[in-house]
Amino acid sequence: MSKILSFLFAPKAAKTTAGALAEKFGLKLQGDKNAPVRGVAPIADARAGQLAFYSTERNSAAFKILPIEVLKNTRATVILLQPDQVADAPAGATLLITDSPRGNIVKILGEIYREKPRFGVHRNADVARGVFFRKKRTVYVGQFATVERGAVIEADVKIYPNAYIGRNVVLGRGTVVQTGAHIENATIGADCVINANAVIGKDGFGYTRQNGKNVFIPHVGRVVIGDRVSIGANTCVDRGAMTDTRIGNGTKIDNLCQIAHGVVIGDECFVASGVGLAGGVVVGDRALLGGHVGVANGVKIGNDASVGANSGVFRNIPDGQSHMGYPAGPGTEFMRHYAWLKKNSKK
Secondary structure: OHHHHHHHHOOOOOOEEHHHHHHHHOOEEEOOOOOEEOOEOOOOOOOOOOEEEOOOOOOOOOOOOOOHHHHHOOOOOEEEEOHHHHHHOOOOOEEEEOOOHHHHHHHHHHHHOOOOOOOEEOOOOEEOOOOEEOOHHHOEEOOOOEEOOOOEEOOOOEEOOOOEEOOOOEEOOOOEEOOOOEEOOEEEOOOOEEOOOOEEOOOOOOEEEEOOEEEEOOOOOOEEEOOOOEEOOOOEEOOOOOOOEEEOOOOEEOOOOEEOOOOEEOOOOEEOOOOEEOOOOEEOOOOEEOOOOEEOOOOEEOOOOEEOOOOEEOOOEOOOOEEEOOOOEEHHHHHHHHHHHHHHOOO
16 A cells, blocks of 8 residues: 555656657767656666666765665666766666766756646735736746735746745746745845745844843844755744845755844855854855854854854854864864763773
């Protein structure tokens, strides 16, 4: 029964062939150009009619190279692999050969699992007069979504049910706003994904103490998000108090993160789940922040720097350095401290 349910509710792949994929993505074909591709699966689990990939690339320390026996024993009909692995492929399999299987599997997944296009404004959507649509016929607005007066919606935008788009929000071309997301006081670039229940552009946690009482500081800044940015589910990005909160091109922010008022994040960063950035934090380009990292007010994290999971950052991190721990320090220093504690705790 579980296998039947798994089949019925699995993502549906568009049917294609090895030859069509080779032509579209510039891959070298060895074998049957008409070999069917009805889905993609891990190489150890693939069945007839499916495509799998095998790679020895080391794009990241997180990627593990599987034993060559996994390639030799796969039942996949079509295999995406590097030239060096061709001799180890099963006899009769159709091969798509490339120097970068990892890079090309991303393209193939996007091609054959592409969502069917949606267009039109649902009759139960609340779209105010005064919303500017660049090309309304290319836009989708789902039921019970709200788009307030003054919003600017570029071509190919998708706004899913129950999302809220406030006054004077700009959504760039091809951006997707998932169910329940709430956006105010924000300019969002092209090809972004705002995942379910993310909140962008609400006031930050800004208070001053006056006469023994906590007094809220009015926020007048915005959130400015570049192109190709992903904001995870249930993540909050606060508007700036007087300056803008900014997120650079290509940056990916995971679920359940808190980006406070006035934070600046550079281009092509990775921010893992549970990260909290306090007000005024500046993160350089290509930085990597592990899960549940906390960064104190006004700290600067340099270009190409990385911070290990569960670290607390209270001082600046120079370009290219890797820090970890609580309080966070250079990775080698943290490991020496850990080794000393482990050694001396046995005495």
